[in-house]
Amino acid sequence: MDFKIPTWATRLFTPTLLLFFGVFSSFGQTILERQEILLEYNQQKITSLISEFEEEAKNTALRLDEVSKTTRWNKTEKLRDGTEVSLNDVGEDGTLLYYTTLNDPTNQVSRAQSLYSNGTLNLGLDGSGMQVGVWDSGIALNSHQEFDTRASAGDTSQEVSPHATLVTGNIISSGMKPKARGVAFGAEAVTHNWTRDKIEVAEAAASGLLLSNHSYGIKSDRVPDWYFGAYIKVSQDWDKIMYNAPYYLMVNAAGNSQRSQDNASPIYGKTADGFDLLLGFTTSKNALTVAGANTKLNGKGELLEAEVAAYSSLGPIDDGRIKPDLAGDGSSIFSTTSQSNSSYGTSTGTSMAAPGVTGSLLLLQQYHNELFGHFMKSATLKGLAIHTADDVGTPGPDYKMGWGVLNAKTAAETLQNEGFTTLIDESQLMQGETYSLEVEALGTEDLIISVSWTDVEGQYINRGDLNSTTKALVNDLDIRVIQNNETNLPWKLNPHRANDTATKADNSVDPFERVDIKNAKGSYTIVISHKGELKNGFQDFSLIVSGAKISNCSLRAPENIELGSLNEDSLVVNWSEAEETLFEVRYKSSSEASWKSDLITENNIQLANLIIGEDYEIKVRTICTESKTSEFSEVLRFTFNGTETQILENETFSFSGSLGISVYPNPAVNELKIDGELSQDAVYSIVTSSGTIVKKGSAVEKVSVTDLSSGLYILVVQDYSGIQSTKFYKN
Known part of the structure; x- marks a missing residue:
């Protein structure tokens, strides 16, 4: 039987669904999938960027050799608490920039567990076939028993780092010691020394790398106050990488300086308040900056309570952007150590929160590819993580934990429900254009609408201005949600009142905007526009909508199943019509042990090559999305006798006794x-x-x-x- 699949139904033919019906599919980031990503990249620009970083690295190395002869600080240090420090860069003002690992010496909780084979969603995800980059103070002990052959060195560094081993284990450990199992325990990790991080990341991103983890940052007690919250050259450099490689996302740790009192001149409050402590690439617009949270969850993975950890560095960014973006659990994480191939240890800090988030994002990329046959752009992945985070405290974002605590389960369910109650759209806004879409609220949950984009690198670099509010955002998109002349605005924070709750107002600084509508009823119009001129004449963006009726598909089992026209060896079976619905039809003769299956978009099917005198059975169900299917209808049984075909009694459930429940x-x-x-x-x-x-x-x-x-x-x-x-x- 031949039939044409309408556009709305093509999203239902996912690799998983096809596999269910006997078509082979494999998941993971294959060479072909990397090539598909790279087709969208401007390789000439990325190559030019790598050359720029290479030249800069040579000049920096010469300057570091000179200044290290006159400074009282060692070029590399290991502090008493195990923290690793390395002189890695020189600021444009001559400040020596020391990189430091971000563990704070003092039970791993991961909502990603719901995505595993035995998890609540039972998705069978573990990161197999996926690859993550890890940059740290050195390479991991790649021979550790938890890594099998799934960890490798990505550069020529011979320096095995205890910290890098902890971080890598938090992402990919197989679980030989169950407490140490990583979040994406089937994935591969390529580990690197941080010395050439920008160069190596740009090269890896140009080859299709999707995610990298950076659990380190600039040491906060060795920089002048104006560095805190500032958009500096290193912030700009990382934004350049992500803009030119739009599938690549950097995940970094916020830092552990909340109680350090290192910033004597914060943009808000007193030094003891702990605000305005983010440094370096943590202030990049396009990266995902992760705070540490103390969380309490029940046995079902539901967040009961959360607060920012006492060590975690707080925002804001001086221009008012919402950073950190979200929070992960970094408290007492048990992981691999580098003392031996079978050694383990516990660490606390944003260094441990970040890889938990990175591993979860890797699983979400794996799942998106499994569902839809391709990976998300980084703006979509970052937007999805923020869109679905568990809000804690007062409604809206804050400068402590951003948009809340990562919830991989809700993010995966948002992917599952795409086209049914959620919408994920990667689109593009041209200069002078407006994007408009009407949606109907489900009426049973909040309507949440967000727009995320990977912005062009900031044009302004701070070179010494204390608490400069010059914004780094270049392409300023705006989202508005309108109903009956009432306009719903996105969330916004004020860096000069960093402890205040978020308000709803025009946001001109963040490359992510979200509108939340409580008790939403009826239809709403989503409008995405832009202010001023768009750099390069366009801006790609990702729209995510949840709590809406995206499809007219109903989860009711098909009704009124009946026989239609007949001839010598075939007949038509009809059932009630349904909008935007894919039907699965199962049928067999009574002598057959297994059902045959067909996917149909019409409300009928022609059964051919039937045998006179044979009994047959048929049942139908509706498929709205991969995870949203109805029950099967009652089984229609009939004896085929050509035009004399007889319907037998429909199959019903029979029970002994009656409980009357x-x-x-x-x-x-x-x-x-x-x-x-x-x-x-x-x-x-x-x-x-x-x-x-x-x-x-x-x-x-x-x-x-x-x-x-x-x-x-x-x-x-x-x-x-x-x-x-x-x-x-x-x-």
């Missing part, structure tokens, strides 16, 4: 109560629409459903008097 509340949010005459030995099972049992337990107790994804489920109860089932919906 019911459940409430339905729909359920947190828990279900099973009502009925049950013995103390009654047990329940919760079954998905695809037949997978996801929970079991005692039927006489309340059933927690907080760990279930939204959707339709079947509750099956078994007792001495028989078996009964009922449906319920999880909100």
Whole structure:
């Protein structure tokens, strides 16, 4: 049978779905996938940038040799607490810039666990086939038993770093010692010394690298006050790399200087308040800067409470940008160490928070490629992480933990629901253009709309102005969400009142804007525009919408299944029409053990080559997205006799006895109560629409459903008097 797939349905034919129907697919970043990314890169510009960095590195090396002869500081140091320090650069004002690792010597919690094979979402993600770059004070001990052959050196450095080994383990450790398992425990890591970080990253990004981790930064007690929160040349250089390689994202640690009192002239408050301590590439616009959080989660991975860790460096950036971007857990992380191939240790700090985020982002890239056959641009990945972070404290972002604590589970669900209740659109705004889109709110959750973009490097470089508010943003996009002449504005912070709660106003400094609408009802118009002239005449952007009715597809099982026209060896089966719906049809003869499957966009199918006198069965379900499918309809059974075909009794569930059960509340949010005459030995099972049992337990107790994804489920109860089932919906 031939049929044409309409445009709206093509998103449903993901590699995973095709694999389910017998088509082979492999995941991970293959050579072909890297080549597809590089087709969108301007290799000439990246090559020119690498040459610029190479020349700069030669000149810097000469200057460092000279100044190291006259300074009281050593070129490399290892402090008593294990912190590694290295003289790595000279600021344009002559300040010696020392790089330092960002562990703070003093249970790994990762929402990424929900993405594993045994996780809540059961996605089977582990980072296999994916690669991450790690730049640190040296290379990791790549022979460690936790790395197998998945860690390698990316440069000629022979310096094995204890800190780099901790960081790398936090990302990729296999879990030979279960407590040490990394977030993306099947991924590969290429580790490097930080000496030539910009050059090596630019080269790796030009070859298709998606993510790199940088758990180090400029030592905060050896720079003048104007450096804090300033957009300097190193900030600009990293923005250049990311703008010219738009699939590459740098993840960096915010630093551990909150209580250092190193900045005597913060843009806000007193030195003891801990604000205005971000330095160097942590002030880049396009990178993702990670704070450390103390978190408390329940056994289901839900965030109960969170606060910024006492060590974590706070924003703001002097121009008012929201940094750090978000937070991860960096408290007492157990990981690999470099003493031996089987040694382990515990460390705390933003050095440990950053790789937890990096590993989670790597899994989200893997999942996006699995679902849609390609990777996200870095603006989309960064935007997704911020869009779905768990907001903590007062509503909106702050200068302590940015937009909140990373939630890989919510981010993955946003990808799952794309085209159903969420929208992810990578688009482009040309000079003078306006992007407009109308969406309808679901009405059952907040409507959240965000726009993210990788901006051109800032044109202004601070060379000594204390707390300069000259903005680094070049292409200033604006998002507005309008309903009935009422305009909803994005969040904004004020660096001069850094402790104030966020307000909703025009934002002219951040390359990410988000609009949150509580209790949204009805239709809204999303408008994305720009101020002034767009550098290069255009700006790519990524739009993310959640809490909207993107598709008209319904999760109800198809109804009114009936036989249509017949001839000598075929017949047509019809069912009720449904908008924007893909149907899975399963059918077989009664003598066959397994079902045949077809994907159909029309509300009918022609069954051919039927045998006179044979009994057949057919059932249908709707597919809205990969994770959103209805139950199958009742089975229609018939004996094929040409024009005399006879419909047999439809298949129904039969049970011994009658329990007369019911459940409430339905729909359920947190828990279900099973009502009925049950013995103390009654047990329940919760079954998905695809037949997978996801929970079991005692039927006489309340059933927690907080760990279930939204959707339709079947509750099956078994007792001495028989078996009964009922449906319920999880909100």
